[in-house]
Amino acid sequence: MSYASFESSGAAPGGQSNITSEADFQRTAQIVVSSIQKILQNVSSMQRKVNQFGTAQDSPELKQQLHQIRSYTQQLITDTTSQLNDLANCKERHLKIQCDRLVDEFTAALTAFQAVQRKTVDLEKNAVRQARQASGAVLHKPAPRSNQSSTNNTANSNTSTGSMFEDNFITGSRGQTQQQLQEEIDLQALEDQERTIRELEENIVSVNEIYKKLGALVYEQSHQVDSIEASVEQTSVFVSEGVQQLKQASHYQNKARKKKLILALIAAAILAFIILIIILKH
Numbered sequence: 001m002s003y004a005s006f007e008s009s010g011a012a013p014g015g016q017s018n019i020t021s022e023a024d025f026q027r028t029a030q031i032v033v034s035s036i037q038k039i040l041q042n043v044s045s046m047q048r049k050v051n052q053f054g055t056a057q058d059s060p061e062l063k064q065q066l067h068q069i070r071s072y073t074q075q076l077i078t079d080t081t082s083q084l085n086d087l088a089n090c091k092e093r094h095l096k097i098q099c100d101r102l103v104d105e106f107t108a109a110l111t112a113f114q115a116v117q118r119k120t121v122d123l124e125k126n127a128v129r130q131a132r133q134a135s136g137a138v139l140h141k142p143a144p145r146s147n148q149s150s151t152n153n154t155a156n157s158n159t160s161t162g163s164m165f166e167d168n169f170i171t172g173s174r175g176q177t178q179q180q181l182q183e184e185i186d187l188q189a190l191e192d193q194e195r196t197i198r199e200l201e202e203n204i205v206s207v208n209e210i211y212k213k214l215g216a217l218v219y220e221q222s223h224q225v226d227s228i229e230a231s232v233e234q235t236s237v238f239v240s241e242g243v244q245q246l247k248q249a250s251h252y253q254n255k256a257r258k259k260k261l262i263l264a265l266i267a268a269a270i271l272a273f274i275i276l277i278i279i280l281k282h
Contacts, residue, residue, distance in 0.1 A: 019086050019087065019089060019090065022092070022095065025087060025090055025095055028083050028086060028087055029087060029098060029099075029102060031083060032080055032083050032084060032087070032102050032106070033102070033105075035076055035079065035080040035083075036080065036102070036105050036106055036109050038073075038076060039073055039076055039077065039080070039106075039109040039110075039112075039113060040109050040112065042069050042072065042073040042076075042113075043073070043109070043112045043113050043116055045069055046066060046069055046070060046073075046116045046120075047116050047119075049062055049065060049066045049069075050066065050116060050119055050120050050123065053123045053127070054123070054127075063196075066120070067196070070117070070200075070203070073113060074203055074206070074207075077110065077113065077207065077210065078210075080106060081106075081210050081213065081214070084099070084102060084103060084106060084214075084217065085213075085217065087099045087102065088217055100218065103214055103217060103218055106214070107211070107214055110207055110210065110211065110214075113207065114204060114207055114208075117200055117203060117204055117207075118204065120200055121197055121200045121201060121204070124193055124196055124197045124200070125197060127193060128190060128193050128194060128197070131190055131193075132190065
């Protein structure tokens with residue numbers, strides 16, 4: 001699979017996301033979900049290609065394709081990390097819980113990516129080690145000895161010997177030139193492999209830094225969620241106390257109404273008694 005085919009599948013855009021509403025959050029979250037799926041797909045493809053190292057399918061084209069996938073995935077990881085940082089700025093509790101879930105899924109994808117990178121480093125180092133051992137064996141291999149002519153044949157065929165010497169000299173020079181060219185090609189290949197190893201190790205360190213950022217993000221998220229939960233619990237307590245106070249106020253209000261009613265009845269009875277006395281006197 002080529003780099004162009006990866007681009008056609010769509011990559012998560014980098015840069016800062018302007019999340020000002022829940023709709024913005026959900027759009028960015030969907031991009032993160034898609035990016036995590038792409039990372040896992042790329043890791044699977046990388047694993048298949050790494051498994052072909054040292055087999056009949058191994059070739060410079062294979063390693064070039066692996067390099068393209070790895071570079072694309074590395075950039076995708078960087079962009080996704082930035083988007084997760086944007087999602088972490090949300091305040092709503094249910095959105096923070098969703099963000100925590102995305103962080104966990106992204107961390108799992110990172111772990112898979114790191115595993116295939118470490119495997120690639122081990123295989124590349126082993127290949128370099130074997131190549132250097134083979135190169136050393138060739139350099140220390142003794143040159144083949146030419147057959148010595150007898151002194152009698154040398155004395156009788158000076159012209160023929162001179163001609164053979166010239167031919168051997170030309171052939172030897174060509175062989176030496178070809179050997180030097182091959183050694184230069186092998187040396188260039190070793191340098192390319194060592195450069196690949198350095199790049200892989202730098203990528204591993206870079207992903208480890210992302211791990212640290214995610215760890216800090218998870219800690220901050222959990223602290224904020226705990227604060228939100230504490231606020232919710234405190235609000236719940238206040239609501240319960242408010243409801244209890246309302247019940248007490250309603251109870252007191254009913255008592256006051258009953259007292260007023262009783263006093264009104266007593267006042268009416270007294271007034272009726274006074275009116276009755278006045279009537280009886282007349």
